[in-house]
Every structure is written in structure tokens, then in C-alpha cells.
Amino acid sequence: MARRSARAEQVSATREAILTAAERLFAEHGVYAVSNRQVSEAAGQGNNAAVGYHFGTKADLVRAVARRHAEAIETLRERALEAAGDSTDVRDWVDCLVRPVTEHLAGLGSPTWYARFCAQVMTDPALHEIMVEESMASPALRRAIEALNRVLPELPPEVRAERGQMVRLLILHTCAERERALAEGTPTPRSTWADAAGGLADAIVGLWLAPVGHGAH
């Protein structure tokens, strides 16, 4: 038993090293610019086929990296939902969308790679679906969106749908741009992830509550 457990621990450490290397290399050089062989090497694996052995194809590896932070973000979002209680303030539910992501990124220390990785996967024609599936797999995210929909003013269904999509894109790509700027040492409008979250939530509340068809041409 002790021997089997030691082997399991070793496998787990190898998988973790591969995911860490993949996330970083993908974010810094591009998901398709990096080979499984390069990931194996960067993860300190003598065997260049380690990625294939532990994860399968490039798409399988991408899914594993995407899933990697999901549990931590889910836990933060459950806590945020609990704190929001039965609030009727749109802002509280927008915070449940934004803050679990920014708090998780802040908690990882600097630099992070996850947001840039997610933004790339989201815009990639072959990998896009993975990201959509993974984000829809979060019960806490669905609960946050349902709660938000309950407190939003009446909106035509197409407006609700398009704004929901805009908000998802805005959170993802704004975090990725901030992460890139932090990694490259270029100036960012806000000094902390918490302040960036505040600015993002302000903007999203404005977007959700915007009058419809104000100046239709």
C-alpha cells in the first residue's frame, strides 16, 4: 500500500509539473506554437512523451489546464454567493461574477498565466468549445447568472442574451490584458487586482443597466 501510494504521489507530482509548464508556455508563446515535447522538457521530464502518456492529445492537455483552476474559483464563487445572500442589488451579483476570478488571480502571486491562456483558447477555432464547456460546467457560475437575472430590470430577451455574452467576454479579456501588462511590466490603469475588479464591476453594472435603443439610427 505504501509503495502504491508513493507511486500515485509521483504521478500526481509529474502531472502537476506538466500542467504548470504547459500553462506558462502556452500563455507566453501560444498554445499551437508550443509542442508536447517542449512541455515535457520544461516540466523536467526525461521522457519527451510524458505529456502524451499523462494527458493524451493537445486538446486533452488544454482541457486539463483549463480545469486546473476551476475548483478554486468555484469555491471562491460559492463563498461570494453566500455573502450576497438574497441581495436585490445588481452590483452584488456582478461582484459574484467578477471577484472570484480576480481574487484567484491575485492569490496566485505574480506573474500569472491562466487568464492569457483562457483568452487564447476562447478565440481559437479548434479549442473554443473546450472553454465554453468548462465554464458551463460550473454550478456556482450558473447560480450567479440566475440570481443576476432575477434582479435585473425587464429587458428584451435578445438584449439580455447579448449583454450576458458581452459580460463574459469583458471579464475574460480584461483580466487577460491586465495579466499581460503585469507580466510585461507595462503600466496598468489599476495597481491591484481588487481595484481592477472594482473598475470592471462598475463598468459591467453600467452595461447591464444601459437604456435599450436610446439612439437607434
Added chain:
Amino acid sequence: MARRSARAEQVSATREAILTAAERLFAEHGVYAVSNRQVSEAAGQGNNAAVGYHFGTKADLVRAVARRHAEAIETLRERALEAAGDSTDVRDWVDCLVRPVTEHLAGLGSPTWYARFCAQVMTDPALHEIMVEESMASPALRRAIEALNRVLPELPPEVRAERGQMVRLLILHTCAERERALAEGTPTPRSTWADAAGGLADAIVGLWLAPVGHGAH
């Protein structure tokens, strides 16, 4: 002279065929998943080195595709600026940001590939800078942003900067998502690019005019 001109025309047609093939293949399969050889073949070039000969590296080709629609969008934006005149309505200047893009995409017929291509390049670590440089090279875009800044209410500089970035991301990625849905035949919230532009502009006006620090936690 006539002979030289025929040769120039042939070169121009070859370059155009390569750009058309590259834009489509990049949008449908990913910029890095597609080789210069595949682009040459799809462009009907017997010589597999045609891309290299006419455009150089992958990055050079990406820049040429990115630049391809710039002139048409610039012309539409100049017209929009003229129509907006000296308006003090935020919506009119937001329209100058949004509509030249959606009108150009609408004018290309369906499907289009350009928006998905741009979204990919924007999130790619190696190619990102190309997209930023190309969009900053537009005088009409700069004039639209300056005009918008004149009519916006007083905002702290960091809020103005972060909202400007959010608006750029929102226009780019919302158009790319809509283009993807149209190409794949999945439902879209709005039936036309003009309606989508209206929904996007409504949301952007709300985002720009959102109260600052409403619910800071």
C-alpha cells in the same frame, strides 16, 4: 509598359488570392495550425513557397491580412465622423467606434472571417503587438476617441483608461463571436449586423457613463 503592367496585375491577383486564403484558413483552423504551404495550396499556387515569396514570414503575412480591411474601415469611419459633426451626444461618437466595423463586415457578405482572425491575433502572445500597432495606425479611430473623450463626463484618468480598453475588447470580441455563430449557423441574439451594432453601442454607452465606485467593497 503593357507587359510590365500585366505582370504587376498578376502579382497583385496572386497576393490577393493568398490573403483571401490565409484569412479564411486562419479564422477556421487557427493562425498557428495552418502552414504557409497550406495557404499557398488553398490560394491555388502551384509553387508552395508562394507565401514566403510574396509576404515573408508568418508574422508578415498576419500583418498583411490585418491591414487588408483597414482602408475600407477607415473610409467608413471618416464618413461617420463627418456625419457626427460637432455632436455632444456620447452615443454618436460610440457609433463612430462600432458602426464602421459592423458595416464593413455586413458589406462583405456571409460568412466573413476577419473578426475571428483579429480576435485570435489579439490574444496571441507573439502576434498581439501587430494588432495593437495596426489599430493605432488609424487616424480616424484616434479622432473618434478624442471626440468621445471631449463629450464624456469627467472621469478619473485610470477609469477613462480602463474603460477605453474594455470598449476596444468588447467591440473586437463581440464581433468575432457573432461572426463565429453566423459561420456555424448557431443562433445569434440579433438578426443583422446593424441590430448587433445598436445593441453593442447601447451597452458601450452604459459602460462609459457608469457611476464610479458605486459599490466598492
